[in-house]
Amino acid sequence: MKKTSLIQKLEVSKKEFLEISKSIIQPNIISDKKKYRILLKKYTTLEKIVFLYEEYKKKLSSLKEVDFILENDSDTEMKELATTEKYKILENLSSIEKKSYNLLFSSKEEYETEDDRKAVIVELRSGTGGDEACIFVEDILRMYTMYFKKSGWKYKIIHVQKGGIKGYKEIILDLNGEKGVYGNLKFESGVHRVQRIPKTESQGRVHTSAITVAVLPKVKDIEVNINLSDIKKDTFRSSGSGGQHVNKTESAVRLTHIPSKITVECQEERSQHKNFEKAISVLRSKIYQNEKEKRLRKISIKRKSLVSTGDRSIKIRTYNYPKNRVTDHRIHKSIYNLAGFMNGNIQEMINLLKLFENK
The missing domain is CATH 3.30.70.1660 (Alpha-Beta Plaits)
Known part of the structure; x- marks a missing residue:
């Protein structure tokens, strides 16, 4: 799965999270216990996804900075530090991706036949x-x-x-x-x-x-x-x-x-x-x-x-x-x-x- 496809999925989840955040505090939703319980469960899962998404964006931004140093900096010591940092960032990105996939599926019961x-x-x-x-x-x-x-x-x-x-x-x-x-x-x-x-x-x-x-x-x-x-x-x-x-x-x-x-x-x-x-x-x-x-x-x-x-x-x-x-x-x-x-x-x-x- 390409990173762009994952980002698109995460972006959709973020929009859904923001919509639920607004609706879940409405009096007519709070008074409907069944509906409120369903939305709250979805809100909790989406909140975790959004948190991972924000972390993911930060790591992608850090990766760009490291790549810029590796391509443009002539200092050998800086390049060695940047290379070490890049491996750490890639490991973090891989971990976030796996967690995101799992959470995306735990919230996608609507796709089930x-x-x-x-x-x-x-x-x-x-x-x-x-x-x-x-x-x-x-x-x-x-x-x-x-x-x-x-x-x-x-x-x-x-x-x-x-x-x-x-x-x-x-x-x-x-x-x-x-x-x-x-x-x-x-x-x-x-x-x-x-x-x-x-x-x-x-x-x-x-x-x-x-x-x-x-x-x-x-x-x-x-x-x-x-x-x-x-x-x-x-x-x-x-x-x-x-x-x-x-x-x-x-x-x-x-x-x-x-x-x-x-x-x-x-x-x-x-x-x-x-x-x-x-x-x-x-x-x-x-x-x-x-x-x-x-x-x-x-x-x-x-x-x-x-x-x-x-x-x-x-x-x-x-x-x-x-x-x-x-x-x-x-x-x-x-x-x-x-x-x-x-x-x-x-x-x-x-x-x-x-x-x-x-x-």
Whole structure:
């Protein structure tokens, strides 16, 4: 996100803060307890944003002064002091930017859609790259589960298909949280590309592999009505965990929705009935997403959106291990802390994607 875009956002917040400052002291607002409480909450958040904005402007002004000294002063000692000061200012600016992004989003609930507040189904699938792609599915799974833990969200594994040597060909999660689960994760749908030297590579060459991520909002039966006569049900023996039980009963379930040709599998439960219920939940979400994407394609010409078509064939992000860099290609943003990112510190990138989408 460019500094100019952030400044524009902060300027809008400052204007809103000044307007609320005037209205919140009006007798008709004070007498309306509900309205006053809402405005006071917004006033408190905006006050913090405005404070950061003023600090931000001061630091930008100081940066200009330091740059002027570095460009025009011939005194070596002054230049050394100016260089040291510049590093401090840039660190302060970076810190203020991160705080501003977080506060801007805590005050932007008006941008939330009904889907943004929903729980989700997360699908991870290996793509090009063979065994290395399966290993990267496992790495991304770890990244997400660490992020879920930081966010206080709970997840369950619905379906697993293991890779040949290590990792997963496919894994599906059922994810629930108190707020903003889909609103935070909806930008993750797409192709995630990794560039690194695989452990199996003897000559030290960098390989490129890819996986696909799909994030689907969970929907209730009243939102998507599935006619059971449109579903073909197959059962088979589970290939997952379960000890001796695995080879005894056909508890795994495969459902095919005949009109849309969407197929889902679930095999993690020992009970066929429970697997059927989970598979129906995933199927419902997929049908809902399918219809949603059809509607969004019709309006995507008018509004270019990061999640406009839900096209999961588009490369959205590259994880470059040799350069310690993760890059989101939709907003041309790179973060040079790949280790931290892979440990679940992905909120900064999500916030930037939100800002771009709401701009």
